[in-house]
Amino acid sequence: MTEIADIVLLILMIVLAVAISRMHNLFMAAMMMGIFSFLSAIIFTLLDAVDVAFTEAAVGAGVSTVLLLGTLSLTTREEKVAPKNNALALLVVLITGSALIYGTLDMPMFGDPNAPVHQHVADRYIEKSGEEMGIPNIVTSVLASYRGYDTLGEVTVIFTAGVGVILLLGYIWRKEDEQ
Amino acid sequence: MTVGLLNDWACMVLMMIGLYTVIARPNLVKKLIGLSIFQVSVFLLYISMGKVSGGTAPILSEGIEVYSNPLPHVLILTAIVVGIATLSLGLALVVRIGEAYDTIEEDEIIERDLVND
Amino acid sequence: MKHQSIPRVVGKWLIPPILLFALYVQFHGDFGPGGGFQAGVIFAAAVVLYALIFGLQAAKQIVKPRIIETLVALGVLLYAGTGLISLFLGYNFLDYTALDPDSAPHGQHLGIFLVELGVGITVAAVMIAIFFAFAGRRRLR
Numbered sequence: 001m002t003e004i005a006d007i008v009l010l011i012l013m014i015v016l017a018v019a020i021s022r023m024h025n026l027f028m029a030a031m032m033m034g035i036f037s038f039l040s041a042i043i044f045t046l047l048d049a050v051d052v053a054f055t056e057a058a059v060g061a062g063v064s065t066v067l068l069l070g071t072l073s074l075t076t077r078e079e080k081v082a083p084k085n086n087a088l089a090l091l092v093v094l095i096t097g098s099a100l101i102y103g104t105l106d107m108p109m110f111g112d113p114n115a116p117v118h119q120h121v122a123d124r125y126i127e128k129s130g131e132e133m134g135i136p137n138i139v140t141s142v143l144a145s146y147r148g149y150d151t152l153g154e155v156t157v158i159f160t161a162g163v164g165v166i167l168l169l170g171y172i173w174r175k176e177d178e179q
Numbered sequence: 180m181t182v183g184l185l186n187d188w189a190c191m192v193l194m195m196i197g198l199y200t201v202i203a204r205p206n207l208v209k210k211l212i213g214l215s216i217f218q219v220s221v222f223l224l225y226i227s228m229g230k231v232s233g234g235t236a237p238i239l240s241e242g243i244e245v246y247s248n249p250l251p252h253v254l255i256l257t258a259i260v261v262g263i264a265t266l267s268l269g270l271a272l273v274v275r276i277g278e279a280y281d282t283i284e285e286d287e288i289i290e291r292d293l294v295n296d
Numbered sequence: 297m298k299h300q301s302i303p304r305v306v307g308k309w310l311i312p313p314i315l316l317f318a319l320y321v322q323f324h325g326d327f328g329p330g331g332g333f334q335a336g337v338i339f340a341a342a343v344v345l346y347a348l349i350f351g352l353q354a355a356k357q358i359v360k361p362r363i364i365e366t367l368v369a370l371g372v373l374l375y376a377g378t379g380l381i382s383l384f385l386g387y388n389f390l391d392y393t394a395l396d397p398d399s400a401p402h403g404q405h406l407g408i409f410l411v412e413l414g415v416g417i418t419v420a421a422v423m424i425a426i427f428f429a430f431a432g433r434r435r436l437r
Contacts, residue, residue: 003181003182006182006186007182007185007189010185010186010189010223011189013189013193013219014189014192014193014196017193017196017197017216018196020200020212020216021196021199021200021204021213021216026206026208026209029209029212030212033212033215033216036216036219037219040219040222040223043223043226044222044226047226047227047229047230047247048229048230048234048235048236048237048246048247049226049229049236049247049251049252049255050236050238050329051252051256051329051330051331051334052222052226052252052255052256052259054321054329054330054334055256055259055260055333055334055337056222056259058334058337058338058341059259059260059262059263059337060219060259060263062337062341062344063263063337063340063341063344063423063427064215064263064266066344066348066427067263067266067267067270067426067427067430068208068212068270070270070427070430070431071208071270071273071274071430072208074274074277074430074433075208075273075274075277075283076277076283079204079206079208079209079284080205080206080284080287086199086202086203089199089202089203090199090203092202093195093198093199093202094195096195096198097191097192097194097195100191100194100195101188101191104184104187104188104191105184107184107187109181109182109183109184110181110182110183110184110185110186110187110227110230110232111182111230111231111232111233112232113231113232113234113245115228117228117229117248117250117251118231118248120250121250122248122249122250125249125250126237126246126249129239130239131401132400132401132404133401133404133405133408134401134402134404134405135326135327135405135408136238136239136240136326136327137237137238137239137325137326137327137328137329137330137331138237138238138239138246138249139237139238139249139252139253139256139329139331140325140326140330140331140408140412141404141408142249142250142253143253143256143257143331144331144407144408144411144412144415145390145392145404145407145408145411147253148379148390148411149389149390150253150254150257151257151375151411151415152375152376152379152390154257154258154260154261155371155372155375155414155415155418155419156372157261157264157265158260158261158264158418158419158422159368159369159371159372159418159422161261161264161265161267161268161422162264162368162418162421162422162425162426163368164268164271165267165268165271165425165426165429165430166365166425166426166429168268168271168272168274168275168429169271169274169275169429169430169432169433170429170432170433236329238327238328238329256331256333257333259333260333260336260337260419263337263423264422264426267426267430270430271426271429271430274430274433
């Protein structure tokens with residue numbers, strides 16, 4: 001049942017991605033991106049990644065749609081219709097895509113418990129994190145403790161991006177706001 | 180019914196749709212949307228690698244033996260939030276480019292640059 | 297949307313539960329799905345919803361941009377500071393056992409709590425700051 005739902009949702013996502021790519025109304029494309037994110041969040045739930053699904057639903061369908069719409073209101077809503085045919089781009093994409101699909105032939109099958117990705121540190125996290133950290137959510141203990149360095153780096157990236165946006169678009173507070 | 184490699188293939192197709200949008204569409208906002216599609220396909224690829232058949236979400240509870248791999252979840256969880264932060268930085272750049280050139284179409288921007296030289 | 301009554305009424309009912317849910321996700325992230333990243337985004341979403349319904353100026357009256365700018369840096373400082381405390385107590389950087397050497401799980405729990413709080417503060421503040429920066433900019437043409 002999970003597998004059927006997974007495949008149906010993936011097909012829906014591909015159809016939606018093609019539609020977004022061909023659409024000239026950027027306003028509609030931004031709204032469609034929200035639906036696209038929601039579909040991916042459902043797939044994440046089916047694949048047991050509840051924390052990821054949670055984040056994707058809040059970020060993809062909420063904040064990023066608002067930011068895209070904000071940009072469109074400051075620039076333009078309609079994409080200019082490109083007259084030329086992009087045969088070269090299509091060729092590049094087809095070659096890259098077939099190389100990548102050739103590469104996936106060596107990948108382990110879906111859900112295989114003996115796949116290389118499960119042989120490294122994951123077992124240790126699952127067995128030991130309960131007694132070492134005293135909290136049941138393994139994702140949180142890996143995120144904040146075992147891989148605390150990574151997360152510190154990610155938070156710094158978010159901080160830097162925020163500072164960059166403030167510098168690019170001007171200060172977010174002005175004197176008249178304070179009164 | 181087995182999924183086999185279908186998940187990976189679907190990710191590759193999505194990835195290529197995103198790449199095509201980035202290369203072929205001259206509009207800068209559309210390029211960023213294409214980049215987001217590409218990004219989501221990478222997230223899907225990682226998460227489908229972490230799935231274990233018969234497993235459940237990696238939150239410890241009584242009577243459950245098999246959990247899915249928590250490591251890809253951690254990587255992708257942070258990548259999503261970093262992704263939105265960098266997307267907003269890109270959108271801020273697009274807004275400034277739009278103000279400076281009065282257009283956000285790549286070919287028109289290049290034309291204007293050539294005229295100014 | 298200032299003059300439409302349905303979004304105003306629905307917003308007034310929805311925004312407090314969203315804020316409460318953000319706090320729940322933040323502090324319950326150790327036991328169920330959730331954590332600082334999600335909580336920060338949900339908190340910011342509540343502020344964005346408020347600004348969309350009642351106007352940007354009203355939102356800036358409640359969530360002062362000057363405070364937001366401070367919080368952007370404060371979260372990262374809290375995170376790195378937790379690491380530095382463990383460093384000064386003679387343990388490795390970000391080794392939370394230092395916070396309670398007698399009982400390792402308790403120290404780890406406290407460390408994870410502080411770090412997640414730092415993440416939540418930074419993410420929420422950055423998202424709100426980005427929204428204010430985009431929404432506050434006027435179209436030039």
